[in-house]
Every structure is written in structure tokens, then in C-alpha cells.
Amino acid sequence: MIDYFRQNLLLLGIVAFLVLVMLLSSVQTVNETQQGVVTRFGKPVRIVNGFRPGEKFGDRGAGLNAKIPLVESIVWIDKRVRDLDMDVQQVLSTDQRRLEVDAFARYRVVDPLRMYIAARSEDRVEQALKPILGSQLRNELGKRPFASLLSPEREGAMENIRSGLNRIARQYGVEIVDVRIKKADLPTGAPLDSAFARMRTARQQEARSIRAEGAKRAQIIRAEADASAAQIYAASFGKDAAFYDFYRAMKSYEITFVGDPANPIAPTNIIMSPSNEYLKQFEGR
């Protein structure tokens, strides 16, 4: 009797334990960052916490979700905005100049079911979309001359690339939020070197023109000063030209024959005739 009871209880315990396991595996916590595809023996049957635009947190399907244990399983798919980073692409502009472009896209899985059927995992979506992003980028940017390649945002090129990529991404249940160019550089080697050379010569030209400009302005300033000095002299000396002649001659003699301590003159011999104006009083007239 006791044996039987014990065996029954044992059985009961096992059953209870199994029931507990079933119960536990029939509820599933779903994080806000996740969305899940519920599959029944591999066949997708429904979506939990799928992305719907404009939702608030807490209103979504996150939290406890029920599923049939053993029969159903959940494939988790990220609900957040993810990064699709592209390899560096060489883009050839219409004027045959090369540019190395490094771009990235941000995407979000908006249709987890389609994404699950088409690619199964985020990694495989990224693998599939990467080359498409690259070719979209090359096609769109290759239509432009180099000058406008540098700021493609101005002409809506990025929007074109985004919508082009989005068209394909939609097949994977993915929405491209944004495509941006991280880097656009000249390839190292000849293009970069010639750009440097151009910059250098441009600077040299600038330096020369600055120096020339400075010299020009300096010359003008000097000439203006000369002119205004001449004007001042003329205004003053013009009052009596004859007296100026005399006055200036006197100063000139003094400078030439007398000198001053700072500018000593060379030794001078003066031979004078008695008829000289200065000696006219010698005659004692």
C-alpha cells in the first residue's frame, strides 16, 4: 500500500514537474528591443512585438507572451535601429576623377516575418544589402562631376540612394532609415599627391601676391608722401622764388662746405678771385 502510494506520488511529482516545465516554457518574456517570429515546427505562424511605427514603449507586445510548448518556438529579431556598414568604394566621377567613399546605412526590421523568410538573421540581411548599397552609391555618385561629389547631400543624392536601397531592402522586410557618407577621400598615391601639390602651389601664389600687394601699397604710400611734401614745399617756397633761391643756396653752402659733426665734409680748398662778391670790400671802395 505504501509502496503503491509512494510510486503514485512519485508519478504525480514527475507529472507536476513536467507540467511546471510546460507552463514555464509556454510563456515567454519579450524585451522591448526584440521582436519574435513564432514558428510551429518551423512554419512561421505569428509575430510577437512586431514593429509598428509611432508606437510608445509599453504599448507594444513586449512582456509575457504565450506559446505552445515544444510545438512552437520563437526566432528573435532585433527591433532596434541597426548599422549597415559598407566597405570603402571607389567612385569615378563624370570627369574621370576618383574618390574613395565610405558610407553606412541605418536600418530597422519592420517586417520580421518577411525578413525571417528571406534571410533568417540580421547578419544575412546585412550580407545581402551591403553590395547593393555599394552599387547604389557608385551608380548615383558616378553620375556627377567631382565638384558636386564632395557634397552630394546638397543635390539629394543620399535620398536617391536611400530610396533605391529601400526598394530592395523592403523585400527583406527591412526599412532603410538613413544613408550617410562617412568619408569621401582622394585615393592615396597620385591623386592625393597632386592635390597636395595643387594646394602648395596655390599657397605659393597667394604668398607671392600678398608680398606684391604689400610692395605696391608701400610704394603708393611713399609716392603720396613725396607728393604731399612737394605740395607743402611749393606752398611755402612759392611765395618768393628769388628769396627761396638765395635762402636755399645759403643752406646748401653750409651743408656742402661746413658740415656738422655727424657728417664731416672733405677738406676743401677755395681759390677765389679778388673780384668775388665776398671780397668786393677788399678794394676798400
Next chain:
Amino acid sequence: MNFISGLAGRAAGLFADSKGPWGAPPPKGGGKGGGKGGGEPPEPPTGPWGNTPPRRGPRDSGPNTVTSLDEFLERNRRRFGGGGGPFGGGGGGGFSPDRSMLTWAVLGFIALWLIFTSSHRIGAEERGVVTLFGRYSSTLTPGFSMTLPAPIARVQKVDVAEIRSIDIGSQNEETLMLTGDQNIIDIAYRVSWSIRDPEQFLFELLTPNDTIRQVAESAMRQVVAQVTLNDAIGLKRGEIEARVRDELQQALDRYDSGVVIRNVSIRQADPPAAVNEAFKDVTAAQQDAESEINKSNAYALQLRQLALGEATAFDKVYEQYRLAPEVTRRRMYYETMERVLRNTEKTIVEAPGVTPYLPLNQMPRAKPQPEPQAKTGGGQ
């Protein structure tokens, strides 16, 4: 040995409390003890449940019945269990002292667990994002708050005041970027950001730091590609910073990132090292030109003052001269001639016939012209 067996017994007791018939641990413990003890009839622990043989026992009419198992256990327990006592009792059928002690321990543990996982202290700079089974329920503001306990509710604390920064480019390494006029600039900058919306920050972005860095690089490139090199190096830095910040914020808002960009500051914007010499030469040229102009200005100033001085001197003399022209003129003439002739060697020659005897070799640069006054007349 005692201890091990005791533990086993206690474990057995724990299970025996409610699920006596499981009896799983006791055989295990017993088996172990038996193995070590040696002399006892071997009761091999069969499988993880360890109780399948007993159940099958009666039908197979084997020697291993439950009763014998129990007896065996009892024996073992008495042998290793430190004189039976409370431990051994636990295995047998659950005596009250042991059970209550265990119950209290478990209850205490649960109580502590509840207290520690359901009360939260949120600092002034923090927000606590509460999720119930993964689902967002609320955000705790600073202060003390209670939530449901741990497995149900989870609180993630997010510091919303801390300003984080990302440095892009550095002094040691060149970060080259093309400007709008197809020149190349070496740029380094810092992006400071903080969390504006903790829920979005936690739930919307996979890699916030990388995202901000990438978008910042992209925004900077975009803005720099629209200005000229001189603007980027020089005056428009502030404008560039503001535009990058706006662009970055817009992009991050598009991702619902919950991040606010506090500041973008350009720490360095220089021409690349390869062309730096030429750029320095431009600066030098500017200095050169400036100094040339300064010199000219100095000359002009000097010349003007000189002219003014001379003209004024002339005017003064002329005023006096006008009052008595003849006398003044003579006076000036004689005074000047005095000074001129005082320090020079003078020769006075009467007639033209003497000229050949002049010792011209001893008179270097002697003036043959006797009348100095006649020669110099024009103003300088």
C-alpha cells in the same frame, strides 16, 4: 564525511518536506555513503532519478525493494549522520525543528530578495527604466521607489546628467577631409552628448556610441565639404560646429536615439602636414607685406614732418626778410660765407696768368670755380 552525509540528509529533508515520495536525493546520498563505507550491500545509484529500481522492484521481485532501500538509508544515516538526531530525522519524514529552521532560512532569503530587488534608490542624475517581463512599464524619477521584485521587474539605471564625449581625430594622426574648394584639411573634434530620453536610448539603438561617432563623422564631412579651406581653418569654425551639431541632432532624432548633442568643438583644423610649409609661407608673406607697408608709413610720416618743418622755417625767415629785404639778405650772405670760409684753405689769385702754377695734385677735388655762389642755386 559527516558533513557530506549531513548535507545529503538536509537536502533529503528539504525535498521530503512536501515531496516525500520523490526520495531522489536520499538514495544518492546513501549510495555515496555506501560506496565509501564499503561493507554495506551496494545499492548503485541508478540514473538521475535514482528511484526507478525501487518502483520496478516488486514486480521484478528483485532484492531492492523500497523497504530495504529505506532500511539501508536509515542505517547509513544513523552511521554517518552524527547519531541520527535532527539531520537524520529530516531524511526520514521531516521532524518539525529542522523543517521550521529551513523554512525560516528560505523565508528570510526570499524576504531579503524581495527587499533588495524591489526597492530602488535613484540618484539625482539618474532615471530608472522599469521593465516588467521585458515590457516597458515606467521610468523612475530621482528618489526612493518600489517596484515588483526582480524576476518580474527589472530596473535599468541611466545617468542622464553625465556628459559623454567622443573624440574624433587626434593630434598625432591625420584625419584628412576634403573641403568645398577641393582642398584637404586635417581636422580633430570632440562631440559631447548626453541622454535625453532614457527609454529611447535603451530600446532604440543597438550601438549608441558607434552610431554617434559615425553620424558625427558624416555630418562633419558634409559640412566641411560646403565651406572653403580658409573658412574651415579660420573664421567659420564656430559656424561649422553649429551646423554639425544641428545635422547630427537631426540624424539622431531620425533614429529615435534619445540622445541630445551638447556640443561639437573643433579642436584642430589645420592644413595637412604635407603642405603646411606653404601655408606658413602665406602667413610669413602677410607679415612681410605688413612690415613693408609699415616702413613706408614711417617714411611718409617722416617726410611730411620734415617738409612741414622746412616750410615753416622758411616762412618764419621769409616774414622777417620781407620787412627788410636787402639788409637781411646781406646779413645772411655774410654769415653763411663766414662759416663756409672759416674752416677752409683759401687762396686768392689776382690775375688769370697765375693759373698754371697751381699745385693741382695737392688739391684733390679743389674747386677751380672761384665763385661757389654762382653754381649752386636750385633747391634740393
